[in-house]
Amino acid sequence: MISATPAKQQQFPCTQCGASMEFRPSLAALVCPYCGHQENPHAPATTPSTTLHTTREHAAVQERDYQTFAVQNTQMAALSTTALEVQCSGCQANLTFDPPQTAGNCPFCGTSIVAEPQAAHPLVMPEYVLPFRIGKRDCHASIQTWLASRWFAPNALKALAQPEQLQGVYLPFWTYDAQTESRYTGDRGDYYYETKTRTVTNSAGEQVTENYEER
Template sequence: MTAPHGGAPDQGAPRSGAPASTQRVFPCTNCGATLEFAPGTESLRCPYCGSAQHIEIAADRVVREHAWDEFVRLPRKPVATLAAYVFTCPGCGAVTESDAISDRCQFCGAPVVASVDGGEMVVPEAVLPFSVDRPRVREALQGWVKSRWFAPNALKKVTTAESVRSTYLPHWTYDANTSSHYTGERGEYYYETETYTVRDSDGQERTETRQVRKTRWWPASGHVSRDFDDVLVRGTSKVPSDHLDALEPWPLPESKPYDPDYLAGHQTLRYDVEPEEGMGVARGRMASVIEQDCRRDIGGDEQRVHSVNTSYSRVMFKLMLLPVWVCVYLYAGRSFQVLINGRTAEVAGQRPYSKVKIALAVIAALLVVTAVVLFFVLRR
């Protein structure tokens, strides 16, 4: 469970930040406009004059993981009770409030990024920067639309989204060393010969035998251990979990130490799933893996697991930001949301279905089943 980028896990408490009026600014030294992070690069780029500024990360900056036992003893307020961030647009001077760590000014579109260096909120330790740009998003959306089964034919004409927004979504990662004692049963197959009577087509009876498989159960118990690293749990409830889960796997080893430069020009949601809730989800996922370990340890042909008693040690966690393109397209007067992995271009989302195509498929399946049944009936 070593921290990425060569850093040792931090045994202290995580840094925390509360909504504040301070913010980061990214002025272009060439024309004075506001720089934005360019996906697929390590640079901030001016959208007007095109000049670039390389993002410099100090050599001693690493992604750190924090001790869970230390964290739970800290005084802390729920995120839902904290105030919004206050932004002053560097472009037009407008003052706005938002729950997002970074966003765009709603009046002129200039990037705004909050400073999260102190307070009562957990601060991100890592960010996985965008590498998929807008042209590739368009290609991924088109390919996804064309590959949908039972979709209306007109859906293939959807080539662009009505809205496309690059958004960093908060996620928790959890590490733990686990030691589990289990009790259960090991099932082993054996076969018995069974005699039965059949009647021929001419009415004559005859006796036949067959081998019947049965299971003999034996008590089993034992011990298994496993080290979990970066069990990923979403930190926001604002995005459908099934679509977000479908974007996995994420190349987490490619993450960078948190730097606000990567957020410039992109929206970043503040977490609303508390770390304690995320820990509960992570333990549930660990439990599923541990049960499979128990079954492998029991062996045999079948397994029954009656109880698993797990102890956790060296529990660590961190908050990180993952890149997602949130797209909305219109079809038949309805809006459909699609998520695109900002690192791998994996796509998941909502889509319409053609009732006519589904009905035809059902009718075709029924015709095939009917034909097979008639074939065997007539053959007999």
């Protein structure tokens, strides 16, 4: 259920030329890569399967009853008709991507993906997306700044931090409300001391009786 690529499959057609718009984190806007048209993504886009909000404003979050949600599978859908899915042999993460993008290396463990991708399975469609806040260039700059302050950072890490190695990954998460009630029983006890007597040999070699406290 991990999408290793931006959710391009949620199509946002350009109102000027009809091409598929892309989300540009630095502008927090959808930008048409062909005609340059910009759109504010605050208005939710609707598809037959779901409504996806790519917004920084508070869209009305619709709460769902779990029982109803669990029974109905209406939220299951493929990301797109062309989406592919492949499992990482290193960490078993499922990577979903849309051609012409390729799986390349696993964004989680770095294993290079050699398995043949299959058509993506239907998955529980996300209802909300938190858009990326920074673009690839800013991300790279931040990592470089951080790395520069780390004298002992291994070279392999520096190689990994090259722009072409950076991948944006959407992580799925769920929010829950829960009302719980717990009952428990237990026993408690207190330490107490008793005064007892014992016979000991003192330094003069005499047998004497002394009191002591026993817990």
